[in-house]
Amino acid sequence: MMLYVVAIIALQDLAALEAEASAVAGAPVTIDRRLHLAQCDTVPAMTPGRAGIGIACVAPVWRIVVPLQTLAPIIHRGDPVSVTASGAHFDVTIDGIAEADAAPGTSIRVKDRNGGHLSAVVRPDGTVSAPGYNLR
Numbered sequence: 846m847m848l849y850v851v852a853i854i855a856l857q858d859l860a861a862l863e864a865e866a867s868a869v870a871g872a873p874v875t876i877d878r879r880l881h882l883a884q885c886d887t888v889p890a891m892t893p894g895r896a897g898i899g900i901a902c903v904a905p906v907w908r909i910v911v912p913l914q915t916l917a918p919i920i921h922r923g924d925p926v927s928v929t930a931s932g933a934h935f936d937v938t939i940d941g942i943a944e945a946d947a948a949p950g951t952s953i954r955v956k957d958r959n960g961g962h963l964s965a966v967v968r969p970d971g972t973v974s975a976p977g978y979n980l981r
Contacts, residue, residue, distance in 0.1 A: 855884035862900065866891055866911060870898045871968040872950025874911045882907050893966050893976055895952050918946035919971050920953060928955055928965045930975035937975075939963070952976070 863876045869891045885902035892899040894910075901908040920926060924943045929936065939957055947953035949969040956962055965973045 857882040857884050857889075857902075862889065863911075865889075866898050866900060869893060870913055870950040871966055871974075872913045872916060872948070874898060874913060876909070876911055880909065882909070893950065893952065898950075913950045916948040916950070918948045920947045920967055920973070922946055926953075926955055926965075926973045928963060928973045928975055943973075 859876050859878060859880065859882070862882075863874060866874045866876070870893050874897075882902070883905045885907075886904045887902070890899075890901045890903075892901075897910050897912040899908065899910050920943050922943055922945050926941055926943050928939045928941060931937075939955075941955035941957040941963070944954040944956055944962075947967045949967050951967055952964055953967055953973065954962055955965050955973065964976065966976050967973055
């Protein structure tokens with residue numbers, strides 16, 4: 846006699862994950878619906894990159910990279926930009942100059958007025974935000 850053990854696990858809601866990833870990336874992303882990811886016990890970490898967004902779960906452990914859809918640049922080299930970082934109780938804005946062309950959802954290097962450099966992400970509305978902060 847053979848016994849089969851069937852484990853039933855909760856799966857990650859890919860539509861919700863896709864919506865959150867699109868908001869973080871500032872550009873539309875599409876997650877392959879054939880993926881069967883175990884439900885993450887915590888909020889998945891999202892790291893925007895030049896060509897996609899990395900999504901990782903600590904428990905259970907899984908990681909995927911989702912490519913960004915290619916869009917035309919909306920910020921051009923030499924354009925003045927304001928980089929914004931926002932949190933629950935603060936807003937910080939730094940003015941600078943874009944050092945390259947950038948499309949929504951892509952990273953851009955910005956030179957501030959003191960000659961320093963920082964990396965930021967271009968949002969679909971043309972604003973630029975510091976990565977790693979929850980924008981309101």
